[in-house]
Amino acid sequence: MGSGGVPLLLVHGGPGYPSDVLFEAFEPLAMEREVVWYDQLGVGRSDRIEDTALLTGTLKEWDIFHELERIRIPTLVLGGEFDECVPTHLADIAAQIPDSEHVTQAGAAHMGYLEAEPLRGEYVGMIRDYLARVETRGW
Numbered sequence: 001m002g003s004g005g006v007p008l009l010l011v012h013g014g015p016g017y018p019s020d021v022l023f024e025a026f027e028p029l030a031m032e033r034e035v036v037w038y039d040q041l042g043v044g045r046s047d048r049i050e051d052t053a054l055l056t057g058t059l060k061e062w063d064i065f066h067e068l069e070r071i072r073i074p075t076l077v078l079g080g081e082f083d084e085c086v087p088t089h090l091a092d093i094a095a096q097i098p099d100s101e102h103v104t105q106a107g108a109a110h111m112g113y114l115e116a117e118p119l120r121g122e123y124v125g126m127i128r129d130y131l132a133r134v135e136t137r138g139w
Helices: 020-027 065-070 087-096 120-138
Strands: 008-012 035-039 075-080 101-106
Touching: 020 120, 065 087, 075 087, 075 120, 087 101, 101 120
Parallel strands: 008 035, 075 101
Antiparallel strands: none
């Protein structure tokens, strides 16, 4: 939709979870800038996984923490106060990514974009504010 400013990359995961809820939640940002929607394999609008064994337990032993330093674009690590991925872990993730920022949304859980207002609007606003800070740096 939009084309101005720094593009926003949204990575959607979660086995079998639809991505359509992202479209509505992030529509305000999509009106302002390019939004790239990435559905991981087996979720959203990506190809379905025939081997359902791939959907169970695959993340249990999956650890790419040591690879985070390879990310070379400004990154917002955003989570909720009551997120299952606790704020201290998200802070550890952000510490491994050069040029990243960690923000914890007060009162929110894992998917702030699904929260009731005003949390939902605040979530999108945090992303908008972050992108504005990135743009002022000339990205």
